[in-house]
Amino acid sequence: MPSEAFNETDVLLQWNKFAQKMTDSGKRLMATYMQMNDPTLNENTITLELPNQSTKEEFLMSCHELIGYLRGKLHNHDITIEVVVNETVENKYAFTPQEKFERLKQINPTIELLRKTFDLDI
Numbered sequence: 001m002p003s004e005a006f007n008e009t010d011v012l013l014q015w016n017k018f019a020q021k022m023t024d025s026g027k028r029l030m031a032t033y034m035q036m037n038d039p040t041l042n043e044n045t046i047t048l049e050l051p052n053q054s055t056k057e058e059f060l061m062s063c064h065e066l067i068g069y070l071r072g073k074l075h076n077h078d079i080t081i082e083v084v085v086n087e088t089v090e091n092k093y094a095f096t097p098q099e100k101f102e103r104l105k106q107i108n109p110t111i112e113l114l115r116k117t118f119d120l121d122i
């Protein structure tokens with residue numbers, strides 16, 4: 001079995017190609033799980049962080065095709081996938097107009113240009 005060296009960039013490229021393949025074939029849930037966070041690489045182990053245990057279980061039930069794809073494309077049959085659950089969710093609510101504007105600016109930074117162009121108040 002081949003075990004060629006690969007790096008995190010190679011993994012991310014193939015990871016995103018497979019996620020697109022899942023989307024195109026109608027398996028959007030798997031693609032969504034894959035795109036929640038970028039995976040990290042530690043030697044031959046790819047680690048993905050998911051928000052809860054049920055998401056982890058659903059991902060692991062359907063990740064066998066992903067493992068086979070990555071092993072084939074990266075020419076390394078030692079690749080494994082580890083899923084870590086991180087349930088710490090930071091919900092920061094915006095109450096004041098300034099906080100709401102800052103939140104919108106995080107989502108779309110060009111809103112600041114709009115505000116300046118039309119000399120808008122917050």
